[in-house]
């Protein structure tokens with residue numbers, strides 16, 4: 393007889409756009425993605441606005457009627473039925489909200505970008521360690537089977553030595569009309585801007601192949617050269633381009649992000665792949681937005697004089713996503729809790745911190761500093 397799946401009980405902190413998408417994914421039967429070892433229950437949700445908003449959220453997502461609705465985040469983290477909290481507030485609030493959960497003894501999955509700066513991330517990690525709690529930055533893309541497949545392929549040397557990675561995540565927005573000055577995408581009080589919201593995905597594609605796959609002793613933070621253009625109405629970044637050089641290997645990662653032009657302007661991939669992983673034997677191109685890749689193409693290097701040294705043919709592969717795709721990171725959380733792990737191997741604490749440090753450096757080079765309250769490590773702060 394098959395053994396029962398290991399089930400974890402989720403509390404959802406915040407009721408905005410991504411909280412809804414994530415919660416709906418949690419409710420999808422894991423067997424539809426071939427998982428039988430873990431399962432998820434949504435037992436509570438909280439809104440900082442009102443309990444009725446949390447109640448409506450639970451209804452809209454189709455959660456069981458037994459799930460509790462809280463009108464404050466403090467109420468949620470005091471609920472003894474909650475094992476793990478999904479923090480889905482704007483970047484500005486991650487440090488305060490994730491810390492609230494950890495202080496209350498809850499495991500945490502915290503949306504990207506992990507925090508506003510690396511100093512905050514380090515404190516969360518130390519606290520999780522001290523309290524023996526699981527903590528993970530919700531860079532969901534890393535847990536897609538497609539991303540895992542590509543990491544394994546590169547690890548086994550399929551495309552030779554990887555020398556360079558290009559990654560872009562950019563959208564063609566009418567920034568003034570769509571975001572104005574109050575949207576979380578551009579508001580400084582919410583740590584808005586392209587870098588923390590979208591650029592982190594471009595950076596994560598670079599890191600997966602040029603940092604994560606290195607043996608731990610070779611994982612050294614990259615040097616950074618960057619440029620940024622700010623949105624005049626708020627001062628948040630609307631366009632950021634970064635060249636990272638990884639010192640152990642001399643490899644280059646080029647990560648770009650933009651709120652005004654798109655990686656896929658006609659939504660038909662006519663512009664080519666936004667992600668290119670370039671090795672000495674060929675390259676892998678990844679299609680789909682950088683946060684939700686659907687397809688990859690293997691392209692062997694060949695020339696008339698050198699032939700084709702690679703042992704693979706040109707191939708385009710598409711992988712099904714039976715839902716939005718956020719359940720894969722949720723499954724990872726469940727497996728880590730089951731196995732007593734405090735951090736995920738897919739995105740270890742140390743790597744999240746180095747990525748935050750990289751973004752800190754990009755901001756330093758370009759004079760982008762958020763308001764003091766949200767750069768602060770003081771806890772608790774009024775208003776969160």
Ligand SMILES: NC(=O)C1=CN([C@@H]2O[C@H](COP(=O)(O)OP(=O)(O)OC[C@H]3O[C@@H](n4cnc5c(N)ncnc54)[C@H](OP(=O)(O)O)[C@@H]3O)[C@@H](O)[C@H]2O)C=CC1
Pocket residue numbers: 405406407408409410411438439440441442445480481482483485503504505530532576582588589683
């Ligand atoms: N993984 C992914 O694919 C995605 C991740 N994200 C990440 O998720 C986070 C939230 O984004 P998203 O859901 O789009 O944002 P929304 O604006 O839709 O929702 C944010 C929620 O946070 C809560 N909140 C608490 N304080 C504030 C405040 N001062 N201002 C605004 N909201 C506040 C609110 O919930 P309440 O009133 O209930 O407390 C609000 O509904 C960000 O970190 C973002 O980067 C976003 C989109 C996609």
Ligand SMILES: O=C1OC[C@@H](O)[C@H](O)[C@H]1O
Pocket residue numbers: 589590683
């Ligand atoms: O994580 C994200 O992915 C999708 C984007 O549209 C969104 O702004 C971002 O937060």
